[in-house]
Amino acid sequence: MTRQPKRPGPGQSLWARPERAARGPAPEHSRAEIAAAGVALADANGIGAVTMRSAAAAIGTAPASLYRYVASREELVQLMADQVYGEFSFSEPSAGHLVPDLLELARQGLAMYRRHPWLLDVPATGTLPGPNAVAFIERSLAALAGADLTGPAKLETVGLFSGVVRLFAQTEIGQQRAGQETAQWQESLARYLWDLAADGQHPHLAAALADPPAAADPAARPDAGEAAFERAMTRILNGLLQPAHP
Secondary structure, X not given: OOOOOOOOOOOOOHHHOOOOOOOOOOOOOOHHHHHHHHHHHHHHHOHHHOOHHHHHHHHOOOHHHHXXXXXXXXXXXXXXXXXXXXXXXXXXXXXXXXXXXXXXXXXXXXXXXXXXXXXXXXXXXXXXXXXXXXHHHHHHHHXXXXXXXXXXXXXXXXXXXXXXXHHHHHHHHHHHHOOOOHHHHHHHHHHHHHHHHOOOOOHHHHHHHOOOOOOOOHHHOOOHXXXXXXXXXXXXXXXXXXXXXX
C-alpha cells in the first residue's frame, strides 16, 4: 500500500511553516525550485497555465507529491510572487536622497511587472507577504528613515508608493494586451479630448489642453512613457513625504 504524502495543515500560513518537516525523509525539492518552475510557466503562458499538475510536471514529480510543499495552488502562486520580489537589487540608502532612492525602487518595480505581467493577475492584498516582499518593505522603510513621518505613515507610504507602481504597470500592460501602442493611444486620446474641448462645454479641459507639449518637451521624446513615469512618481513621492496635518 502506497503511503500518501502528508499535506501541510490547514489554517497555517505558508510562511509560518518550516520548509522541511522535523521528521521524515529529506525533501526531494525546494520551495525555490517549485516557485521557479511556476514563474517559468506563467512567464511563457500566463498565470492560467500554472496548476498543481503543470508545476509538478515541470519539476519531474507527481501532482500529489507537490502537496508536501504547498497546500494549494493559491500557496503555489504566493511562492511565485515572492520569488519575483527577490529580483529587486538593494543598495544602501543615501542620506538625504529619499526621492531618488524610492524612485530607483519604483523603476525596478515597473521592470519587474514588465518581465512578469502575470503578477498583475495576482491579488495585491489578502495574503501575507513572504520573505522577499518583507525585504522590499524593509528596504523601502530604510529609505524613509530620515523622513518626518510617523511609523504608521511610513508604512502607509510604502503601500501607496507600491500601489502607484502597480497602477502604472497595469495601464501599460493592459494597453499591450489590447494590442495598443502607448504612443498611439496617447495620440488618440489627445485628439478625442481636443474634439470635446472644442464644443465650449468643457472650459477647464480646454485650458489644460491649450499648451500642448513642444517637440523639445520630454513628453514628445521616444521614451515618453518612461519620462511620464518618472515625472509622475517624483511628484507623488514628494507629496507622500510631506507630514500629514490633521
